[in-house]
Structure formats: structure tokens, C-alpha cells
Amino acid sequence: MKIIDIHSKITTDDLFILLQQKLNQQFQQQRKVNLSFNIEHRRSFIEINQPNLYEEYLFRIEVKGTKLYVTRAADYIDDVNALTIESILNGLFEQLAGDKGMNLILEG
DSSP states (O other), X not given: OXXXXXXXXXXXXHHHHHHHHHHXXXXXXXXXXXXXXXXXXXXXXXXXXXXXXXXXXXXXXXXXXXEEEEEEOGGGTTOHHHHHHHHHHHHHHHHHHGGGOOEEEEEO
């Protein structure tokens, strides 16, 4: 799990909308493939998955105030799609943080 403090309060709904608007588009541009991922808003978290390729979610993100708790599926750590998504997520988190910046609190 990785915990990131973006120093700005955000809701799960706000993050969900941002991911829906940008994640697949940026993924397709970076990888040059016609592949999309499901971005699912579950009660207190968001899951990113692609059931045609992966048995479980690739990422689960929980929002708690200014902190994002990002869990990556252990089975897909070295997967090129997962690595690309993680890179895009980091960029989107930086956008959310804006001028306030962000801090990595925990990575493990």
C-alpha cells in the first residue's frame, strides 16, 4: 500500500470523476493500444480493473481527507499496464495537489 498526502481535501466522487475523464485517455495515448479499464466507484473506494485480462482489481484507492490510500494488486506489480496506470495516477495526484505539492507518507 502507498499513502499519499495531496494537502488538499478531496472526495471519492471528485477523484472518480477525474479518473473517468482522464485515465483511459492517457493510458491509450501512452501505450498506443485500444484498451480501456473499468473505473468503479464502490462505497468508500475506487477500483480500477480490466476483467478480460486480470482476475482482480489492479488498483484500489481510498480517500480519507487529504490522504489517498492506494493499494496495488500484488499479482500484477511488474505488469506493463499496471506500471503505466501507476505512472498516470501519480501525475493525476500531482494535478490534484496543485501548488500545495504532495508527500509520500508510506510505500510498502
